[in-house]
Amino acid sequence: MTAPPTILVFDSGLGGLTVLREIVRARPDAHYAYVADDAFFPYGHHGEDEIIARVVPLIGELIAAHTPDLVVIACNTASTLVMSHLRERYQVPFVGTVPAIKPACASSKTRRVSVLGTRGTVKREYTRALIRDFAQGCDVTLVGSADLASLAERALSGEAVSDRAIAAELAPCFIGTGASDPHRTDTVVLACTHYPLLMDRLVRLAPWPVDWIDPAPAIARRVSELLGPPGRADHTGAEMIFTSKRPHTLSQALMPFFGGRVPA
16 A cells, blocks of 8 residues: 655744645645744744745755655745745755735735735745736735734634734735725735634624635645645644744644644
């Protein structure tokens, strides 16, 4: 019987769990290793050269340790900086995460779209190039959040996070006078994989309903395409790894992201 594929999912912290969740649904036959680079979190506090110098060799060490069939960089910041370096250096297939500006602009009815990401992601030339290439006449507002990724991690860890704190990060995304304004923002791109961890609260705290664009389902489809037809889901497992070497105590909170498995 063919051994199940191993998929390595990498993020700066716990945000990539939102991507992992969709991949597990698409590929329950795989073994998963999720790596949170918490020793360097948040990436927004580091320069571009620092991130490249850290992530590229770290991914090499993880490939050597886990021999994955495919690596997912479930982080917008890292993906926009290191994907070309990774593909040059390592033979394993890589799938990255980039702001879903193209589908957001294609689906917007009011032609007003906001991109909510970390400050590093929204100021990066890569993101601005996506807007130039795919805005399709939409008015695109870039919103750089300083704290929303950290708020999402705290909430997942069981800490209290106030509605006021989340609403303050969201407010700049909403351009217009209200739900009846024909020129209001109607689509928000979640350009950080941490943000869907707060999806229920984002929906509740939004000044009016919008379409929230999460790239995770598209990433899962791409992973499945690259791996080929799925096999049986027997004898597959999951690992949760923190680069700080700290033991994780989140098994109950993490199980839904791992498809019900208890990560080792």
